[in-house]
Amino acid sequence: MAQQHHEMTAGETLSVYLQDQATDFLRSLRLHRESSTDAHGAEESLEAARALRRASRRVGATLHTFRPLLDPEWTESLRPELAWLSGTLAREHAYAARLERLLGALHRLSSPPPPAPSAPLPSPSAPPLRGGYAPPTHPAPGTDRWPGATARPTPGLPPTADVPTAVGRRSAGRLGPPLAERSRELGEGWAQPQAEGADTAKSRQGALPAQGSAKKPTGPLAVGAAKAAALLERQLTLARTRAHSAALQAFGSSRFHAVADNVAVLASEVPLHATPDADLKPLAATAEQHLAEAVADLPLLRAGHPYNAEALVHGLAAETAPEAQDAPWLKVRSLLRLHRYAQEVLLGEAPVDPRILQAGQALDLHREASDAAAAAASAARTPRIAPATAYALGVLHADQRHEVEAARFAFQQAWLREAVTAP
Structure with a gap:
């Protein structure tokens, strides 16, 4: 292919490239028009729009760089239209990628660091203290009995559940619903407890930890991140919807049909203004x-x-x-x-x-x-x-x-x- 380009003149080389890009433009336009309205068709439509945008960029850039070899009037009339089309088609994808980037960054920033390894609990067979006194013991989790007594589970909790404090319950009740909705979409970084049960205090983020827990609260970012994500999603989704509507209007406008007609002419014949010794x-x-x-x-x-x-x-x-x-x-x-x-x-x-x-x-x-x-x-x-x-x-x-x-x-x-x- 490289040897073939060496044998061709500058005008022929430029014509081959522009005709290839114009053919890709027309092929992508046909795929976009033939795409269906279901989920698979929507994905094909987006891919066709991206290919259409790539071809538009390459044709417009080539007309800009090699404009001395082309008809100046035709080039100056087509370049701005290709730039308009490329920019109109790029907005919807840009808003979607921006939202995904921001939500991923919020998830990363609000996720708590991995917990530090805790010291092992003393063995039950630890030697007694001086004077013959044994170390103090505490009731087993989920029971109200001391060691050695018959375990009686607390009503409404599993046998080994950690009981959250009243402050934690109030925080979870106040912050739970919106954060739970966002956590299902963005992962477990903002997850709230799905049910009162085992390890409830460990799974709660944005609320105060249970008594006796060594985990520190994550601070205001855990709460603000969920609300910030909802705000960004609302604003950028609205902007993406408007960009999608603008793209659909562009495809049905007379301005776009004029651009498509010029590209169709370009696919068959390139208006060259080149001299024989052009390079x-x-x-x-x-x-x-x-x-x-x-x-x-x-x-x-x-x-x-x-x-x-x-x-x-x-x-x-x-x-x-x-x-x-x-x-x-x-x-x-x-x-x-x-x-x-x-x-x-x-x-x-x-x-x-x-x-x-x-x-x-x-x-x-x-x-x-x-x-x-x-x-x-x-x-x-x-x-x-x-x-x-x-x-x-x-x-x-x-x-x-x-x-x-x-x-x-x-x-x-x-x-x-x-x-x-x-x-």
């Missing part, structure tokens, strides 16, 4: 140069620390600080995609440099964490929320900003490794 490599090199200049503006030295406290302070300082700080990284992400798609045009089916893929994955994680942190901050500004909920959202926001710094560190490692090994 793709200088245009691809220009895209790579723009990427290198944008990366040079990034604080890669500061991002070279796994725990970047200085950048984290700036990211948490003000409402507009994270957006201003993330903008150069988002620009590099866009330019890296242009460079990667240009390499696909030049190399054909040859695999792209894995270091470029690693850098792109790091920047994708950077954007996801940045958007998740912004969603947590937006939810924390909801009026009249409980202090525990605001506290949990603040911890979640800081956690996602840590993820942003970790993604920057991963990009820095991948990019410098690429620069060292590049010829």
